[in-house]
Amino acid sequence: MNFRLKPLAAVIALAGAATSPAVCADGNLEGRVADGKNIAVYSDAVIRIEELNREVLTGKAGRFRMPQLKAGRYTLTVTIGGKEIERRSITIEDNQNKSIDITLNQETQDVEEVLVVGQAAQLQRALDRQRFADNTISVITADAIGQLPDANAAEALQRVPGLSIERDQGEGRFVRVRGISPDLNSVSVNGTQLPAPEAGRRAVALDVMPSELISALVVTKTLTPDMDANAIGGSIEVESLSALDREGSFYTMRVEGSYDELTEQSSPALGLSGGNTLTFDNGQRLGIAGALSYDKRKFGSDNVETGGAWDEDALESFEIRDYSIERERLGAALNFDYEVNANNHLYLRTLYSSFTDDEQRQASVIEFEDALTAGSTGSADVARELKAREETQEIVSTTFGGEHFIDDWTIEYALGYSKANEDEPGGISGAVFESSFDDMGFTNTRKPKLQAPAEYFAASNYDIDKVKYTEAYTEDEQNSLRFDITRDLFVKDYPAQFKFGGKYASREKIQNEDAWKFKDFNDETLADVAAAEPDYGLGRFGPAISADAIYELISVQDKADALDDEASQIADYRITEDISAAYLMANIEIDELLLLAGVRYEDTEHHFKGFSYDADAEVFSVYRNDNQYSHVLPSVQARYRLNDSTQLRAAWTNSVVRPTFEQMAPSFTDDGSAEAEMGNPALDAMTSANFDLGIEHFTGTAGALSAFVFRKDISDFIFETDLAGSGDFIDYEEVATYSNGDDASISGIELAASQRLEMLPAPFDGLLLSANLTYSDSEANIRSYGEGADGVASERTIDLPNQSDITGNLVIGYEKDGLMLRLATNYKSEYLLEVNDLASQDGDIYQAAQTQLDLSAAYEINPQVKVNFEIANITDEPYYTYQNKEKYNAQYEDYGPTYRLGVTFSSF
Template structure:
């Protein structure tokens, strides 16, 4: 279905042309003379008309449709007028002006310097005057975030929390919503996801050097993509036009991991220059490069939720040794042809290499029982109580793989002011891929031993005899090996037209536009399973673990036993013909391609009624999915093509308001609607059947929709000061969960199909409280203190359907309480920050729709981080940081906190660095 863009545009143009309009425009630029920088996100107010605009990129601002006459322009930072300038507007003319700040030494300099308070102030100004509800984190002058990556910086924002991998922040949740239900864009171009089945983008791949700001939009407007139930995260990269002339920055850093006693380097550089031409054009070129290596590890003991009535079926010891390497690069071009015409080309590249080696001891408790058919005793699984010992099957496993994730984003666009019209357009291309060129998924050495047990149900400790640690007891059983490549590409084009008008003397805007996007997700896997080694020339004595061991593993949760050498395992693989060991089922069923097309159009308008801003509009999105995969019949060992398609569309109304009670206090209200498509794993065209049972994705899933209500009050209290409270409610329809879909269309002949289905509804209700303040009113030296805190309390409910009825659960990955407390200090070149982040426990995994006893939860976590920096000179700075000061572990449990699902320790990480800025 296509949306009638041309008739809509013609109708709006005729309508707007008939409305009253004034003749003059003001186009200007705000500059800080002493820093030789432009100043973004400051408010420019026309005092006589009480009209406000925010400065944008390059410090530019535009005030259209002004009656002829003299006006006073006030520059407002932190709610205070810091500069005034008189200007005359003439009929049918565009008046150019430049406003200069810091022309002499003054207290204004304290507002505009680089530092914690300055960055908080800029963020608050941008949030304060936005049409909708946003949260902003500004980097300092050229992109240095206070946290190590974008994800960890965003956890400080009210309502946001992060999902960690091996202790590192990776994915961001907005208001308790899963990362797969939020959008991530870079310079307006949506990022695809490297992982095969996900939509979520890991933000730890975004090096801080490449970023100028992070913007979280919590109430979408009609001109934004609607694919965010929680919120949309925009990554804004560097622009050279924000400075005059050339600049550069260099940094070097060393990180020390306490758990593994390893040190790793990191360094980055960024530079730019602005070239001015005789005819007035300005070309800005900015580039950045970042390299970050981290060698670290973790100690783990987990059960995976294998508890049955307080007894344990299985436990696993894991020892991780990990090396992660991040490379980031950006190259941006910005061209100001004149004050009314701008073009840009923004390029971002990120590479994330994860080299992980995992040793695991998998202990399955059981007993010997007599098998009459075999006429012998055989091992049978049997749960065991804490303190008891007995027979167990033990598998010593090695996983050794290297994955490389790459993301490339390119955006080419422009902005043009044509009388009372603004034309914007952008062509975006992005690609993400995850490449695993060949990894050991599991080399398994097995033994059956007696006298095995455990103590402590929360952090299980193994009870084992000496034979457990003897490599001669274990024989190589199998090696799983995998080569995988996932690619996700997206191309988009958008166009937006805005008309500035007056309606009954009230300044207003009409805006409409369209966007087309094409996305393709492709997964390719070749899986191999090597076994029956004695049939391929290996003797039993060659296959004992002692022939593959390389000393004792360094494991902090007890004694582990011998390590397994990855190189010796690979020697076995290289000695065999891989093609003889192909796992046809796993290789074929995981190969699929999904094409996704989304065409959208919108219409919106806003009007400033004195102290009231109203925004209303509607967005239309049409979605088309085409699926190409495989179905595998295990009984017949036959593959057949699995093709399907799905079509749907949504109309999404939107209404928002902002009301200024006084100069320092304002109210907001919003009703918005959003739609998120299923993840690629959930709708994958992959079916594996055996008899009348099957496992499958579900291509016919409906998209999830959410109707959102938001109310807030904001009060601003001077430099870096604000107090706010927000209420939010989300009504989510067609919630997706794991389910048995046997009997549904396409699966009528099956008795059981493990897949995904749409639930009835889910709701999320919450309140966000936030406050920040620089305590300048205190006596020296305490006037350098800065305090920031936020608290989010929320409640969620989702409904699961199953054959016997219904069950209510909380939304997966939703913490009902998140909180941050940041204590900062800056004075005389010294900057200190102590930051605490808390999130309560949350539902991680639903085991069965009709039985909550197997549900897995992540326990509450509190992490404490410290950072310090000192300016040796105006250009040279040293910094020091400690992450995870208190060695907070990761803990997940099965239904009750005393029953371990996973316990993992990481230890603190220390960073010491130095940076030099040319300005």
């Protein structure tokens, strides 16, 4: 039998057992772990039947269910935070559906040692979920009502082993899993996949999630067949708060202010979350939870970059840039949970997020007549440039679903709708004033500092060249429907589950852009539209350009005559993506061994509509294309418990990621000078065979040691290439597009350790240590033809872009008597950022190693009031990229530290 089909054979065998009349249930145990004083959330308590060695975690609202129990008398225990807090005897009878409500923390009980909130509580709950999961996951649970200690969800996830983040202007936005690009990971909220507002991307920024409604962030590193397979690195699930986790009403309000040291500006942030659970006379419960989050941050950055314009030691050009940024975030969510009874649950989850980015970029572009070395001078052309635009991204997600238990069967379904868009209603994409000067130069190859004569700083010396104005709109919309059916059974006295289901998702991505190029001016100079000189921390900047003056200048121009037909139409496209999926899977517990096997089938259809442009004929034509492919994705996973504290995990899984929309874009433009640019709708999806092996050892409260090795063999790796000199492009000098390449691979090891040092004498018993380190190695082959290659491809091996060899975190925490401190450091080693020259590594751009240090402190004045203080980027770590060797700047950007002070009011 083909090895890839063996898991399917096992599933079919269990399917036969699931419908066999010889296998029948004896009894079911269900219940709820509640809190008598309504101060704790028991959604991750461990319920254990001692005699059967069976365990299950409580879920939402503290509910648990343990089917297929033989009739008899058993000992049931409840463990929270590594401590056993309940032990009782129960009796299961034939064909009985036994319901038990376990109420903790009553007046007669003393469970003050139970962890409720704080760093150690978060870590312990996360470890419990990780420990009892069928597959390999990492979890961050929110402190109390979704109060994440980091500024946003992305920055919280960088603490997870194997995860790192991509920052934009110093803010964490996108998450990489095991070094894999964010475009190759998936993000979903309550089971509904989120689309991407950015044009061309699949990656979803996680800084827009209102933290007030986050219950947990779950990173799945080994996918199961009932999950979407569109994640080579991993799948990130945002779980939102349910009001059923509380008996009555609750609320939390956060008021915060921040201070940006670089720009000396202050900004506000507000958050409110709350909810209520209504219990009716018939026992039904309705939970309503909502949240509102608002953040308006003013900040900036100082930048100098070459973009990789080095010719050995000589520099051809560089830019100095000053950014002034205002970002406004608004998040809202409203969740409904309706518990008809213990066996029937309906829910509605909604999320709205708005992110407005108002950015002004002042730049001076210096292009030397002849490449210069540091310290030498020569002639240079200079362009003073302004970019001023406001973009608004919106994300809407709605999920309606239900869960029903019918004897030994579980039926689940969900209908999801999500939409993301990015709107730029009109902005200056480039206002350019030009001049030329002698005696121009620079010093310092790592952080180039301009040398210029006095006339360089005079606004009257710059004549207007052109003004580019852009309006753009991108929309990404998806509808999905899924169902899952599970049967609990016994196979030769071993508890097992058989599960099958399907999903259909329809997605549409559209992009519309209009561009204007204004050039009909009356000899204006920069002096006519000058603004105050920026406060630039990397040297003297010189005159800036007033955005208001530029808008006034182009307001009297003939907009119709200025329309750039090529840029306006060639960027427009519509792509639809329909994915149909079905799966079979089963698991079985054989004493200390859990086996899970299954297979997933996914069929993908793409339909494309775009435009091509022939510059010689000045003709546009509509371009249409279709693409279809399917994948069979088997998987096998195992968990083996060596003892009560130690377990082994192994997994072989397969995943598939479709090309990004930019890579597939149905567009082709030929500028008439032997250069062309096009997308590739015929690209195949990338697939990955993933192998994981690890050991986990749990050492008490918030304590664990783990080590995992992993490998990913990626087929049809997609890379940017140049087809000039090949096939139909034999006479071209450059043809930029995307292509499927040979195989790529990534392998590595993840190490993690954490421990609450409660064995130490007071006051040191409040210390908490947590550390993780991931080492990985990757390679991929790329090829190009290049100018004058006569159809002969050149190939070379590179690291996977965005892949750090080493990522690590160290957290030193302390919590005792209402005081919580946390000093956290995150490290990323250098990685390949961009391939500039397909034929040579000399042009490759790398991001330098980064170490960021953050401090957070909080003090609980009383159970209802807590104050917090945070410093982000204490050591003022810059963003630095370089060309080939670290001394050759590609980009240097400085942000400075940010300080936050806030107060939180809570009522439970």
